[in-house]
Amino acid sequence: MKRTSFGLQPLEQKLADLLKPMFVGSKKEFILINNLTKNWSEIIGKKYEKLCYPQSVKFAKIEKNATLTIGVYNPSVGFFLESNSESIVERIAVLYGFKSITKIIIKQDPKNIASDKATEIKLSQAQEKNLNEKTAKVADENLVEVLRKLGREILQK
Numbered sequence: 272m273k274r275t276s277f278g279l280q281p282l283e284q285k286l287a288d289l290l291k292p293m294f295v296g297s298k299k300e301f302i303l304i305n306n307l308t309k310n311w312s313e314i315i316g317k318k319y320e321k322l323c324y325p326q327s328v329k330f331a332k333i334e335k336n337a338t339l340t341i342g343v344y345n346p347s348v349g350f351f352l353e354s355n356s357e358s359i360v361e362r363i364a365v366l367y368g369f370k371s372i373t374k375i376i377i378k379q380d381p382k383n384i385a386s387d388k389a390t391e392i393k394l395s396q397a398q399e400k401n402l403n404e405k406t407a408k409v410a411d412e413n414l415v416e417v418l419r420k421l422g423r424e425i426l427q428k
Contacts, residue, residue, distance in 0.1 A: 282406070303337075323349075338375070360375060402419055402426070
């Protein structure tokens, strides 16, 4: 088997590789998914943001409506989200300004959830410097923070 790359890869490439399973579609659809992921805690609530995640979004070919699949780690959270799916759809509609998500599917995804104490990821000085250089040109501070966190998780592995 031939290796296609050696050493560190650009953060942009890793981010694209991570989002590929969740997204297949146009740039407009990608923006919707990106905003959904970015604002997940506002949509779901701080209490449930660590207990579930947006697993996938499927857009209908003819209609502009989409189906959001949410992966949950706990059956009781799944029940709560299922019973409150209409309010979640409304929160997403408020976020986008139109009703883009019309249906929510809940899928059970068993996983051990880490404690509330986030473990700080330690990188070498060279890796940290490289990460800071890659994100230095990004103007949006929130995006910089998210990209650096993602970069640390990728480089840690």
